[in-house]
Amino acid sequence: MSNRSPIRCCLINPPYLVKAGNIWNHIKSTMPPLGLLYLAAVLEQGGVTVDVWDFQAASLDWDGIEKTIAAHGYPFFGITGTTPVINSGYRIAGLIKKYHPQAQVIFGGVHVTALPEEALGRTECDMVIRGEGEKALLQLVQGRPLHQIEGLSFRHEGQMVHNQPNGTMENLDEIPPPAFHKLDLSRYKPAAGAYKRLPAINMTSTRGCPAHCTFCNSANIPLRRRSAEKIFAEMAVLVNTYKIREIQFYDDTFTVFPSNIKKLCQLIIDNRLDVTWSCFARADYVSLDLLKVMKKAGCHQIMYGIESASEEILANIRKNCSREKSLQALAMTRAVGIDSRCTFMLGNPGETIETIEATIRLAIQLNPDLAVFNITMPFPGTQMFQWARENGYLRHENWDDYDLGAPVLQLPTISAAETVAWYNRAYRAFYLRPGYVLSRLGKVTSWSDMEVLLRGTGSLLGFVRNTLFSKP
Known part of the structure; x- marks a missing residue:
């Protein structure tokens, strides 16, 4: 028997620190970090003792975070490195090195996958895992030589080494379910207006996306799916063991494999699983028969990314989904009794005041139950970021401001100030229409429906109220 310590x-x-005045202060969600929980599950399966600290859900200021880090040492720390939280991640890494200088600090996530040399240029970062990290992190902590780990970036003899290729899990069914037992699930809640019941949790059924939109990192990720049986088994555990009543599927395009989703829905129906759920989809990846079985299986809301009314802008951002498809998808969704939430992007390449006005008109014509307008954000790792950087259209690379609420693109066709003004106007134009609140009230059939309405629409109207004195 080995006496080695685990x-x-x-x-x-x-x-994630959201600035005052940002819409996400009103509707933001705090959901479990699925990426870390998948990593934790793989590490546990490999015999590693792992803890997960979610400082987005914890009620801690920076003093509390520092005390937590100081009191607990580990030989390995893995930190999420996405753009909105990267500076917080670097600050945490600095604290780790302050109190545990011998610990190895490893970053992973979309931001550091795109910019590994930025992270490795900081002394508090020892290594970066690019792409999907399940295999690489387990191999790293188990002691495999660094040069043999795919997707690992590290410093060696004064040089930065980037092992190829990026990490990818070919068979998603081989990954164990997320280690939800590592977290207190009572701390989590979905975005306002996005859920029907509580407690709620998030899941994914795929990785990657069939589309190649310039603003999305998923354009670079191969598309794969989990089997319907594996997805259902995880849902059943969440419902029966953790007493979850609502699931949000965070796939980029949940309906991309329609036969798999139909099979999943039939499993939910046949087993009478007591759960309601929502998902994200593209307007060109839904059909009436699919929507009908999704509704029967408990789907109550679908979020569609519409982005713009301008065909030229849709072509610029490679969002190959026409206005007609969007109108058709919303009509079918409404016909089967599923709520719709639509997102729109303002400040795209080629944007003008006229195209924004057209997008606002389209939002009103589509008339989804909820509309979310975001300012276009060229995140590192996307084609749009590369285009903007190469052509001098980035106003700055202060990652804290890459939060969907303030322009970082300096476009020749519209100013940043005009984009912000029309962003505020878009919310007023959509939500202050006569009859909008009445139409939402018309869907209330119970007190729980009223509570959801007050949280969702009420939160958005709170943001709209704050824009009343903005121009134009």
């Missing part, structure tokens, strides 16, 4: 690793989700 390998220990701590996975950290840095705090």
Whole structure:
């Protein structure tokens, strides 16, 4: 029998600090960090003792975070490195090195996958895992030589080494379910207006996306799916063990494999699983028969990314989904009794005041139950970021401001100030229409429906109220 101590690793989700005046202060969700929980599950399966610290859900200020780090040492710390939280991640890494200088600090996530040399240029970062990290992190903590780990970036003899290719899990069914037991699930809640019941949790059924939109990192990720049986088994555990009543599927395009989703829905129906759920989809990846079985299986809301009314802008951002498809999808969704939430992007390449006005008109014509307008954000790792950087259209690379609420693109066709003004106007134009609130009230059939309405629409109207004195 071996007397070796178990390998220990701590996975950290840095705090996400949303600025005052941002719409996400009103509707933001706090959901479990699925990426870290998949990593934790793989590490546990490999015999590693792992803890997960989610500082987005914890009620801690920076003093509290520092005390937590100081009190708990691990040989390995893994930190999420997405753009909105990367500076918080670097700050946490600095604290780790302050109190545990011998610990290895590893970053993973979309931001550091795109910009590994930025992270490795900081002394508090020892290594970066690019792409999907399940295999690489387990191999790293188990002691495999660094040069043999795919997707690993590290410093060696004064040089930065980037092992190829990026990490990818070919068979998603081989990944164990997320380690939800590592977190207190009572701390989590979906975005206002996006759920029907509580407690709620998030899941994914795929990785990657069939589309190649310039603003999305998923354009670079191969498309794969989990089997309907594996998805259902995880849902059943969440419902029966954790007493979850609502699931949000965070796939980029949940309906991309329609036969798989139909099979999943039939499993939910046949087993009478007591759960309601929502998902994200593209307007060109739904059909009436699919929507009918989704509704029967408990789907109550679908979020569609519409983005713009301008065919030229849709072509610029490679969003190959026409206005007609969007109108058709919303009509079918409404016909089967599923609510719709639509997102729109303002400040795209080629944007003008006229195209924004057209997008606002389209939002009103589509008339979804909820509309969310975001300012276009060229995140590192996307084609749009590369285009903007190469052509001098980035106003700055202060990652804290990459939060969907303030322009970072300096476009020749519209100013940043005009984009912000029309962003505020879009919310007023959509939500202050006569009859909008009445139409939402018409869907209320119970007190729980009223509570959801007040949280969702009420939160959005709170943001709209704050824009009343904005121009134009």
